[in-house]
Amino acid sequence: MLQALRVRDFRLLWTARSIAALGTGLLDVAVPAHVYAVTGSVLATGLTLAFRHLPALLLGPFAGVIADRWDRPRIMITTDLMHAMAISAVLLARTPETIWLIYAASLGQGTAAAIFRPAAQAHTPAVVGVGPLLSAANALSAFTTGVVGLSAPPIGGLLFAASGINAVIGAAIAASLLSATAVARTTTRSRAHGPTQKVLADLVQGLRHLRQAAATRALLATNSVYLLANAALTALLIPFGVTHLGGSVQVGYLLSALGLGFLLGAPISRRLVDHFPARTIISLSQALVAGAFFLMFNASSLPVALTAAVLLGVPGVTVLIAIHTWLQRATPKELLGRVSSAFVTVEAAASMVGAFAGPAMSELISLPLALNAACAVTVLSALVTLCLMPRGSQVLQGTEGRRSPDPAQGQEHPHAS
Known part of the structure; x- marks a missing residue:
């Protein structure tokens, strides 16, 4: 790292x-x-x-x-x-x-x-x-975050x-x-081209790439489902801690445990991302996130909930790093900003919908049922990844089979014209 x-x-x-x-x-x-x-x-x-x-x-x-x-x-x-x-x-x-x-x-x-x-x-x-x-680099950035x-x-x-x-x-x-x-x-x-193209043409070019890149398009879809469920679970985390674990102090312990798992997962995830296909590592990590959430929200004691929170952080950060690394390796450099921003936009939309949907569902049914429903949607995101991402999609492969030189090994930095 x-x-x-x-x-x-x-x-x-x-x-x-x-x-x-x-x-x-x-x-x-x-x-x-x-x-x-x-x-x-x-x-x-x-x-x-x-x-x-x-x-x-x-x-x-x-x-x-x-x-x-x-x-x-x-x-x-x-x-x-x-x-x-x-x-x-x-x-x-x-x-x-x-x-x-x-x-x-x-x-x-x-x-x-x-x-x-x-x-x-x-x-x-x-x-x-x-x-x-x-x-x-991505693992270190996630750790620092x-x-x-x-x-x-x-x-x-x-x-x-x-x-x-x-x-x-x-x-x-x-x-x-x-x-x-x-x-x-x-x-x-790093700059792909000068400011002569029209904004609309640039947007269309980015959308065309997303339409043609099956694995990236699939990742955008599955990440949307995953983030929606994650936002709903996050919005319900504090009410759960207050009503089921004892109060705001216990919520603080829970958040600290989540952060600890995130930090522990960053160096581990780097090795996983480099050694397993993107389809495998992302879907498995999403499923493990769902399992850890389920364990945490159905825990009968604070120690069990804290253990689940730590376990949640490891696959949670792996999903993040795997997706970022896939995009950076698989997307042509002249399109990477637009593809990255598409994920940022979808993330914002999914997070806003999930943040409203989780509390609304808890009002309509109950907090425990809403939490378990959101866990089920997280499992669904893992299934979507398996179904939509092409089999054998390797993180180390780009859409054009390219690999840039490694500056740390005496190569020159790649410069865009």
């Missing part, structure tokens, strides 16, 4: 993404807490998160065109600066009448993230190649409680600027 850090540009890229994720994570608790402190409204607080995730749903395809049309490091630098400018508006929101500035900031923050993510994902193969270092996801929100909450929203926003702005600086120091460039 650490081998990818031998590549200088990946070290800088990984540093930039880690710092950017830390800055964003600091806001996850602090900004909603600030909104609630100013307005006293649960609805106003929830709208903050809704505005933040909306751009990924609306701008996903266009973000892919941008990632494939312009130099990707410059895109990442620009979006880092956009993020810093957007969140600075929070500093001006001090009364209920000015709370709309936070909604505007959330839209700007979400827009920057929606554009940054496809560019960063598409740029990674240009930096490390599509050989074993790619899965190592887990660490940041566990630590940044509570740090942001503590900083807000101790020093107020100004300190949190200042730290997040500094993180964005540091991320932009790290990306600016890289030397690998």
Whole structure:
């Protein structure tokens, strides 16, 4: 997993993404807490998160065109600066009448993230190649995401409680600027073509590739089902912990156990992804996620639920890394931004539907039945993977049978014209 850090540009890229994720994570608790402190409204607080995730749903395809049309490091630098400018508006929101500035900031923050993510994902193969270092890079990124996801929100909450929203926003702005600086120091460039093609033509070209690439199209479908079920289960996790495990403290233990499993799974998943066909490892991991969820939500004691949560993290991160690595290896580099953004868009849509469907189902039937129904849908995603993905689809194979050179072995970095 650490081998990818031998590549200088990946070290800088990984540093930039880690710092950017830390800055964003600091806001996850602090900004909603600030909104609630100013307005006293649960609805106003929830709208903050809704505005933040909306751009990924609306701008996903266009973000892919941008990632494939312009130099990707410059895109990442620009979006880092956009993020810093957007969140600075929070500093001006001090009364209920000015709370709309936070909604505007959330839209700007979400827009920057929606554009940054496809560019960063598409740029990674240009930096490390599509050989074993790619899965190592993705595993390390997933591990770092887990660490940041566990630590940044509570740090942001503590900083807000101790020093107020100004300190949190200042730290997040500094993180964005540091991320932009790290990306600016890289030397690998990746751009598919100049800005002469029309946006519509680029979108059609990306859709045509998805229609023709059977394995990628199948992966998009099965990932949609999987993410919908996962979002429903996640939305029901806190009510389950409070009503069945004893309260909010037990929920905290459960979330920590999930994070621990995620961290343990990152280095393991890298080896699995490189040694097994994509169809096999993704479907098996999805089935294991369903089994771990079922065990956790039907546990009769907290220790059993915590054990299931740790076990859940390992196949959960394997699904994530396997899909990312498959896309980066199987997609032509000039289309990778658009294909990645299609997955980001579908992920946003599926997550929003699942987040609403899970609680709605629990109201219509009951919480235990809703949880087990979502587990069944997760099993269904594994079956969809087996049925739709072509047999023998290897992660190490690309649609054109290509393999980029490995920069860590003395090869030149691949540069797009």
